[in-house]
Amino acid sequence: MSLGGGWYLGLAAVVFSIGALGLLVRRNVLVMFMCVELMLNAANLTFVTFARMLNDIGGQALVFFTLVVAAAEVVVGLGIVVAIFRRRRTSTADDLHIMRG
């Protein structure tokens, strides 16, 4: 049994929406990070799906780049979060608004 490409795209849309909504409503930086990851992976899923549907290997290749960049981003992001936590004893995004205009 094989599912049509539409299902995959639908799943990706749902996952992306969950990620976006989570990013908007959650205050905890770590959770917000996970939401960003959800959105990234939803995008990756779309790429792979379209690669299969359109018979174009380019989409799958691009996913590798996305994964690498995402990994690097996570490293930097988590590093920042840890550094902030050490200083401020908090990981709530709303408390960090010293760059406010």
Added chain:
Amino acid sequence: MLQATYLMPLLPLAGFVVLAAAGRRLGDPWAGWLGTATVGGSFVVACIVFAGLLGRTGGDRSFTQSLFTWIPVGGLQVKAAFLVDPLSMTMALFVTGVSALIHLYSIGYMKGDPDYPKFFVYLNLFVASMLILVLGDNLLLTFVGWEGVGVCSYWLVSFWFGRDSAASAGKKAFLYNRLADVGFLVAIFLVFSKTGTLDYSGIFSHLSAIGGGTGTAVCLLLFVAAAGKSAQLPLFPWLADAMEGPTPVSALIHAATMVTAGVYLMCRISPVLSHSHTAQLVVASIGAATAFIAATIGCAQQDIKKVLAYSTVSQLGYMFLAVGVGSYEAAIFLMVAHAFFKALLFLGAGSVIHSLDGEQDLKMMGNLRRYLRLTTVTFGLGWLAIAGIPPLSGFWAKGDVLDNAFARYKPLWAIGLVTAALTAYYMTRLVVLAFAGDDRWRALLGSRPGHDGDGPDHGPAHGAARGLPAPGHGIDGTPHESPPVMVFPLVVLAVLAFFGGALNLPWHSSFDPLAWLRPVFGTALFDAHQSSGMLWTLGIVDSVVAVVGLGAAFAVWRRRTEVPRLEPAFLQRAWYLDDVFDTLIGRPGQAFATFCATVVDAKVIDGAVNGVGRLSRVAAGGLRRVQTGFVRQYALGIVLGLVALLAWMVSRASS
């Protein structure tokens, strides 16, 4: 021998470079001797080239030395080339000769000045520029020299720039000249647009292209430039102020050489000028009017150098009268003779000023003939020459001008004759006040402790160090004669002023040196060809007029020093010309500048600049509230933007 031409300007130019680089190290007096040597060398070269030119036959005496193509731009091909012909050679000879003498004189006169080497730097550059002006083969090269002498004049007038009057006199000279130079530039453009060439031979072979109105325009525009440089109406006030410069400068630049550049320029373009009777009449009228007005002003001046300055303006007026009449030969004759006797008079005045510790007021002199014997004798010869007493050079030169004016424009001749009487009058007044009468200078005795005095010819902050009279000179005792380096040029110039008339005696004998100029002017030359009876009559009239002027001055000034009726404020203040310019141009200009400073600058320009600043501050003040510091708000912004973008794309795709 003609190939040595380029050395003429090159030697003083090399002197300028060396002095500018190492003048301080050479110091006093070696910098002066070096400057004198280069100019003297230039004079020797001029003599050699002159001999080479004489070796050719009459009509063939024209030689162009092309050095390189200076400006090759499309149709405009300007060469750096020197033109040697009888006209430029005459100029070059007396420019280098008189310059060499005045350099020599300056060695003594400038002794002790803290800027001694700098003086010779400027002086050498001046001679180089003057020679480029004279020898230039095209209008543009002449213009280079023209501007060169202008800037040297500016530097030298304001040589003692620590003094306000000297600084502003320099600026005044420069501005008047710049104003006039616009005429020169426009004339160059006009000539090029009509003929496509700028060198003189090219212009003269295209005379038909610049005939009629264009020719008149070119001549009048060049005359504007000449009127600035040669101090003619209405641009002459700067020359009187230029007397703020050291006396050798007044003698060299503002009497003998630079101010005659305008006359030279008009002679140079004589083929064009002779085709325009309008331009000729304008030049002659302005010349005669300037001669008369300047002579009247000279009658009422107190400063010995100012009298000589207005006298120079007056004599230049005579030269332009001659140019306008078309007797270029007479103009050059008077120019050469004037260079001799006026340089002599200025240097003599310098000697007087030197002996009196910088005093320039005629009313503070008197009886100097007892103390300055050589100066008195030489100055006396210059006085008789300029007054037009036969058989000195001035009589012949001025007579030549007046004879030709008589034949062509009788009213202008009449003005010239009255001016001749005035000339004799004011010069005699000067001589009587300075060299006869009582020892009025005794009032100066002891009035100046040390040499810190504030005399008119004194330097600025340097005080004693300026040292116009070298330490030990001055008025502590009696005035005494200047050192030999200063007296020697006086003697040479006195001899030249006496015998200069032999250059061109009215009867056409076998000895007529200035006749060699004739091929240059050709048909442009106006020659009166008076009968010998007429020549005798005019000559006697000239002499009588001169003697009358002389006698009148003797009668009035022999026993008196103050005759207010003969020195009205109107004349003392130079026909209020400065005041007129001040009212017509100075005040409105000042008002306009004030308006610009207080309204345009403060309101418009500052307003625009500050407005831009204020606008960005206000905008930033509003925009900064967007930066709340809450990450989720930024994220919301991104999401909303994304949604909007998607909505737009979808709507576009569906429609």
